[in-house]
Amino acid sequence: MNERTLTYLNRLGYYQPVTPTIQHLNALQHRHLQRIPFENLDIHLGRKILLDRDLIYAKIILDNRGGFCFEVNSLFQELLDNLGYNSYLISCAVFSEVDQAFTLDGGHAAVVVQLLGKKWLVDVGFGDGIQHPVPLPGEDPEMHNYRYYKVFELDDYYQLMKSDDRTKWTPMYRFKDHPVELSYFNPMCHFHQTSPSSPFTQRRLCTKLVPEGRVTLAGDRIIRTWKDDRHETMINPGEFDRYLDELFDIRIDGDWQPIPQKT
Numbered sequence: 001m002n003e004r005t006l007t008y009l010n011r012l013g014y015y016q017p018v019t020p021t022i023q024h025l026n027a028l029q030h031r032h033l034q035r036i037p038f039e040n041l042d043i044h045l046g047r048k049i050l051l052d053r054d055l056i057y058a059k060i061i062l063d064n065r066g067g068f069c070f071e072v073n074s075l076f077q078e079l080l081d082n083l084g085y086n087s088y089l090i091s092c093a094v095f096s097e098v099d100q101a102f103t104l105d106g107g108h109a110a111v112v113v114q115l116l117g118k119k120w121l122v123d124v125g126f127g128d129g130i131q132h133p134v135p136l137p138g139e140d141p142e143m144h145n146y147r148y149y150k151v152f153e154l155d156d157y158y159q160l161m162k163s164d165d166r167t168k169w170t171p172m173y174r175f176k177d178h179p180v181e182l183s184y185f186n187p188m189c190h191f192h193q194t195s196p197s198s199p200f201t202q203r204r205l206c207t208k209l210v211p212e213g214r215v216t217l218a219g220d221r222i223i224r225t226w227k228d229d230r231h232e233t234m235i236n237p238g239e240f241d242r243y244l245d246e247l248f249d250i251r252i253d254g255d256w257q258p259i260p261q262k263t
Contacts, residue, residue, distance in 0.1 A: 004057065005082045008075075009034040011035065011061045020084040022115060024261050025122065032076055032124040033131055037066030037248050039206040045192050051182050051189055053078060061109070065250060066208070068192070068200060069125030070185045076124050077111045079188045086114040087122070088179035095171035106188040108173055112136060117178070121151055121160060127207055128214060128225075129172065134160065136177065141166055145213070146227045196260040203259065204240065206248050217243055 009015070012031045024142040042049050043058075049071065056071045057078075066072065072090065080087040092108040095101070111122040113133065120133035123128040130233060131144040137158060138150035148163045161193050202218035213226030222233040222243060235243060244250045 002082070005079065008057075008061050008079050011064075020115065022087075022120070022133065024083075025080070025085065025113060025115070025120070026254070028079075029076075029124060029133060030124055030131055032072070033209040035206040035208075036060060036072060036124070037206050037250070038068065038072065038125060038127050039066040039248075039250075040068050040200040041204060041206065041244075041250070041252065042067075043200055044204045044256055044259070045252065045254045047254070049189060049193055051186055053182065066206065066248070067125070069123075070182070070189050072125040073109045073111055073123065074182050076122070076154050080111070080113060080122075087111055089182060089184075090175050090177065091180045091184060092173040092175040094173045097170070102171070102174055104188065106108065106185055107192075109185055110173075112177060112179075117260075121158075126172070127205075130160070131209065199258050204256070206244060206250065208248065215247055217247060222247070 009018070009054050012028065012035050014028060014031055051070055053074060056067065056075050059065050060067055060071065060075055074194045077087050077089055079231070084261070088111070090110050090112050091106050093102040093105045094101055094107050109125065113120045113122050119136040121130070121136050122133050123130050125169060130149050132142065134142050134149050134151055136151050137153040141148040141150045141163065148166050149170040150161055152161055157174040159171045159174040159191070162172055163169045192200045205216070205218050207214060207216035207218070213224065216225070217240070220235055221239060222235060224231045241252055244252065
């Protein structure tokens with residue numbers, strides 16, 4: 001095991017020997033969601049996010065940060081490859097519940113792992129998404145934290161869907177099972193950093209799994225969720241850095257930039 005991989009596993013607090021099994025894949029994904037936040041802070045610091053694996057590794061593993069989907073999922077896919085898994089990035093189109101339509105392809109990156117003749121969808125970069133590998137396509141629905149997930153094969157696409165009761169299913173994103181390079185996401189990575197229409201430019205966000213559910217720092221709110229319970233606490237704008245440190249162990253060196261206004 002090379003030093004880069006060992007340092008990554010130490011960042012995850014994963015100290016046991018790893019062989020490419022579904023048990024380790026399950027544990028690694030869950031630990032990743034607990035240890036490495038989904039966050040968009042560089043966008044609000046005016047720092048350009050480049051899809052370069054060495055830069056992403058330095059930021060997230062060495063500097064104790066998180067990232068958004070293009071960063072954390074590409075980094076996790078590299079880790080899986082280094083651990084002996086057969087994995088690759090896929091391009092997804094996210095479903096907008098507001099517009100009731102899928103957004104542009106390339107708006108989200110996820111990972112497919114092929115293991116013992118079976119494929120699994122893996123994702124550590126969708127905020128409140130799947131917490132464990134989901135079979136591709138799904139058989140029985142997978143329950144993660146009191147919500148059901150399943151990959152359906154519909155038309156020419158796979159769709160990851162969620163449900164509270166296994167009867168009404170809501171799309172999360174769709175994709176084709178085609179490997180793509182990290183550079184494929186450059187246009188949408190630029191869009192999400194610069195466009196007032198991107199949800200990532202509209203508020204600072206940092207979220208991760210915790211033993212009691214999920215904790216999120218979003219704009220002027222701390223949000224704690226568990227099962228169907230949701231508790232929001234308002235904070236003053238000047239307190240954001242303090243809670244970022246207390247809740248996520250992230251300390252920021254830089255000045256926050258104004259939020260671009262939608263036209």
